[in-house]
Amino acid sequence: xxxxxxxxxxxxxxxxxxxxxxxxxxxxxxxxxxxxxxxxxxxxxxxxxxxxxxxxxxxxxxxxxxxxxxxxxxxxxxxxxxxxxxxxxxxxxxxxxxxxxxxxxxxxxxxxxxxxxxxxxxxxxxxxxxxxxxxxxxxxxxxxxxxxxxxxxxxxxxxxxxxxxxxxxxxxxxxxxxxxxxxxxxxxxxxxxxxxxxxxxxxxxxxxxxxxxxxxxxxxxxxxxxxxxxxxxxxxxxxxxxxxxxxxxxxxxxxxxxxxxxxxxxxxxxxxxxxxxxxxxxxxxxxxxxxxxxxxxxxxxxxxxxxxxxxxxxxxxxxxxxxxxxxxxxxxxxxxxxxxxxxxxxxxxxxxxxxxxxxxxxxxxxxxxxxxxxxxx
Numbered sequence: 001x002x003x004x005x006x007x008x009x010x011x012x013x014x015x016x017x018x019x020x021x022x023x024x025x026x027x028x029x030x031x032x033x034x035x036x037x038x039x040x041x042x043x044x045x046x047x048x049x050x051x052x053x054x055x056x057x058x059x060x061x062x063x064x065x066x067x068x069x070x071x072x073x074x075x076x077x078x079x080x081x082x083x084x085x086x087x088x089x090x091x092x093x094x095x096x097x098x099x100x101x102x103x104x105x106x107x108x109x110x111x112x113x114x115x116x117x118x119x120x121x122x123x124x125x126x127x128x129x130x131x132x133x134x135x136x137x138x139x140x141x142x143x144x145x146x147x148x149x150x151x152x153x154x155x156x157x158x159x160x161x162x163x164x165x166x167x168x169x170x171x172x173x174x175x176x177x178x179x180x181x182x183x184x185x186x187x188x189x190x191x192x193x194x195x196x197x198x199x200x201x202x203x204x205x206x207x208x209x210x211x212x213x214x215x216x217x218x219x220x221x222x223x224x225x226x227x228x229x230x231x232x233x234x235x236x237x238x239x240x241x242x243x244x245x246x247x248x249x250x251x252x253x254x255x256x257x258x259x260x261x262x263x264x265x266x267x268x269x270x271x272x273x274x275x276x277x278x279x280x281x282x283x284x285x286x287x288x289x290x291x292x293x294x295x296x297x298x299x300x301x302x303x304x305x306x307x308x309x310x311x312x313x314x315x316x317x318x319x320x321x322x323x324x325x326x327x328x329x330x331x332x333x334x335x336x337x338x339x340x341x342x343x344x345x346x347x348x349x350x351x352x353x354x355x356x357x358x359x360x361x362x363x364x365x366x367x368x369x370x371x372x373x374x375x376x377x
Contacts, residue, residue: 006126008109009035012101013043016152017142021105021133023126025231028208029057029072030171030219037167038225040080043153045160049083059086072171079168081161108133167226172219173206183246185218190235192216193246198229207234216241258282270296273303274312276319283319291326299329310336 007027011020020042022035032055040046052058059067067086077084109129111117120126138149145152169175176185180200184191187205194203204219204226218230232241244250260278262268271277277299284292303311314333318324323332 006123007031008102008105008130009039010102010105011036011039013047013149013153013156016149016156017145018043018149018153018156019101019105019134019137021101021109021130023123023130025123025217025228026208027055027057029070030173030206030217031228032057033072033076033168033171034219034226034228036076037080037163038227040163041225043160044157046080046082046163047160049085050077051085051087054086058084075170076168080163104137105130105133108136167221169204169221169226171206172204172221172226173217174204176203176205177201178203184240184242187216189237190216191240192218192230192232192235193240193242194218194220194230195246196248203229266293266297266300269300273299273308273315276312276314276316279319280315283322284324287322287324289324295324295326295329302329302333306333 007024009020009022009024009032011022012018020039022038024031024035036050054062054067056070058070058073060070061068069084073084107115109117109126111119120129138153140148142149174187176187178185178194178198178201183194183196183199185194185203185205186192188207192205198220201220204221206217206219208215208217214234216232216234217228218232219226220229221227230243230246232243235241260271260281262271271281280299281292281296284295289295299311299315310333311329314329314336317332317336318329323329
């Protein structure tokens with residue numbers, strides 16, 4: 001995915017054949033511990049023992065064939081009350097069930113030429129593919145038991161023992177509280193962003209790698225277990241590491257783009273006139289107009305006498321042409337309201353003079369009626 005290797009953590013419950021597949025960004029102990037915690041919470045409890053590969057996160061070395069456990073793994077197992085065992089080297093039969101699950105998960109999730117799956121665009125897409133795979137295999141009949149693993153897990157769950165409400169967080173790093181107003185946390189003189197939904201929450205921060213490839217990993221412990229919520233390159237003092245996806249509703253602020261909020265009754269009455277009032281206020285303030293409060297009160301008075309829409313239009317004209325002197329608003333208002341009606345042409349109407357008057361040229365003169373009275377002699 002994007003040239004970065006992604007690890008699939010696969011767990012398999014022996015009796016119910018229930019499978020858990022979780023995508024990880026690396027194979028470090030904190031990531032594996034977080035995946036195990038999530039597995040226990042998906043199952044609804046922890047088994048008596050956990051059988052794993054001989055990873056360095058679990059086994060440091062072998063002495064006379066006896067595996068020497070990693071101290072972090074021992075602390076993790078003690079926290080959950082489980083026993084961590086490892087398979088015999090070069091003995092795939094001792095963990096055949098999980099090997100089969102790994103093979104099946106790779107065939108259905110990892111993009112290959114044989115399954116025609118496209119490359120994943122984000123880590124969230126990989127996680128969604130893992131969840132879809134789990135929903136599929138755990139809710140269909142298993143060929144060995146002829147039953148669905150999900151139903152068998154319901155029977156097996158009473159035999160699992162309860163796990164702590166909080167995860168084993170020692171390996172996750174230092175705890176940090178996310179402020180209530182900014183999704184950023186401080187770690188070793190650097191600032192790092194986290195998802196906005198974690199405002200006011202608690203996260204754990206640690207480093208991974210060294211040199212130019214060093215990364216800062218941030219984990220949040222939710223009801224579903226520990227989840228990696230952010231991964232950044234190491235930040236330098238004064239240069240925070242920010243993921244734009246962590247600020248979904250953020251609108252970049254431009255210099256001079258002020259939020260207009262009335263702070264008095266007079267200001268509220270003026271802004272109530274309309275958009276023209278907002279434009280006039282910003283334009284007049286930008287050029288340092290004198291006695292603005294008085295001119296705003298004048299506009300409010302005019303709006304109470306005449307039509308508010310006319311005052312709003314006049315304010316807009318004044319803002320456009322920078323007419324902020326005394327009497328300018330009244331002058332613009334008189335000019336706009338006293339303009340004679342204009343004639344415009346349209347598809348069905350022409351401004352050319354008609355020929356209707358030509359009919360009177362050839363018409364006979366009208367008859368004249370003599371209504372005079374003649375005197376008698």
